[in-house]
Each structure stands twice: as structure tokens, then as C-alpha cells.
Amino acid sequence: MARVVVDVMLKxxxxxxxxxxxxxxxxxxxxxxxxxxxxxKRFELEVGEVTEARLAEVRTIAETLLSNPVIEDFEVHVEENAQ
Amino acid sequence: MARVVVDVMLKxxxxxxxxxxxxxxxxxxxxxxxxxxxxxKRFELEVGEVTEARLAEVRTIAETLLSNPVIEDFEVHVEENAQ
Structure with a gap:
């Protein structure tokens, strides 16, 4: 189980x-x-395995569901030391 | 100018x-x-210089003002590539 973090900040x-x-x-x-x-805002998403396809999916989720791209920027990164 | 990040998550x-x-x-x-x-929640704090005293101050701010220690955990880290 890996953790992908999406940070959403106002531009x-x-x-x-x-x-x-x-x-x-x-x-x-x-x-x-x-x-x-x-x-x-900070979102922690638990994913089974970190693959390029999964990360692309998380980026789509971040862009469409977790942030408002008109006023917010987001960053996706994998958290190495997830419990 | 350095940036200190405080991540606040529900326990x-x-x-x-x-x-x-x-x-x-x-x-x-x-x-x-x-x-x-x-x-x-994610807080980005701009500080002049990152010293041990300044980080201790940010930890106090995180504990008393940015989080509710009854229900939330926080993490303080220095962001290296701050603009």
C-alpha cells in the first residue's frame, strides 16, 4: 500500500x-x-501500487475533483514513508 | 526567504x-x-531565515493555532525549493 499526496494551494x-x-x-x-x-488543502490517497498509469489517474483526479484550476495549483507526490 | 510547511491531518x-x-x-x-x-490542511509560512529557534516557534504556532491537538496531528518541514 502506497500513499500519494495531492497538495492544493491558491495561486x-x-x-x-x-x-x-x-x-x-x-x-x-x-x-x-x-x-x-x-x-x-492536503489530500492523502491510498493506492495499491504506484505506477505511471495510477499517477496519471491521480493527476486527473487532482485537476478535476480536488482543485479548481481557475484559482488553485496542485502538486502530486508519492510519500515514501507511508505507514 | 525560506518556506516552512505545516501539514495538519486528522488523527x-x-x-x-x-x-x-x-x-x-x-x-x-x-x-x-x-x-x-x-x-x-497545508499551511505555508514564509520566514526570513530557518534557525532552530524559528522552527521551534513554528512548532508552537502549529500546535496552538493551526491544529487542534485533540483530533489532529501536524508535521513541520522546511521546503527546500521555495520560490
């Missing part, structure tokens, strides 16, 4: 109010030195 | 309705071979 030019809310809270809570925060 | 024993909804939709859309889906 850099899209405003991220959730991230900005976290960023705004940090100095009030005494944390300095964090200049920007962006919040996105 | 394995906690039900994940969002992930289950995605998992249930996959076969209907013609995607087979994905046996489980979990959905979590």
Missing part, C-alpha cells in the same frame, strides 16, 4: 483571507518573524 | 467525512484503485 495572485487571518493573529499572540501565511 | 482514528465524500465520488466518476482518501 499566488489569488487573495487568501484564511492565510491572512492567521498571519494577522501571529503578532498579537507574540510570534514575530513570519512574513506571510498561505492556507491550502 | 487516523478520527472519522473524516470530507475525505470519505471524495472517496465515495471516485468510483462514480470512473476512477478505480483508490482505497482511501483523507483530507487535511
Amino acid at each position: 499566488p495572485e489569488i487573495l487568501d483571507p484564511q492565510g491572512k487571518a492567521v498571519q494577522g493573529a501571529l503578532p498579537r499572540l507574540g510570534f514575530e518573524g513570519i512574513s506571510d501565511v498561505r492556507q491550502g | 487516523p482514528e478520527i472519522l473524516d467525512p470530507q475525505g470519505k465524500a471524495v472517496q465515495g465520488a471516485l468510483p462514480r466518476l470512473g476512477f478505480e484503485g483508490i482505497s482511501d482518501v483523507r483530507q487535511g
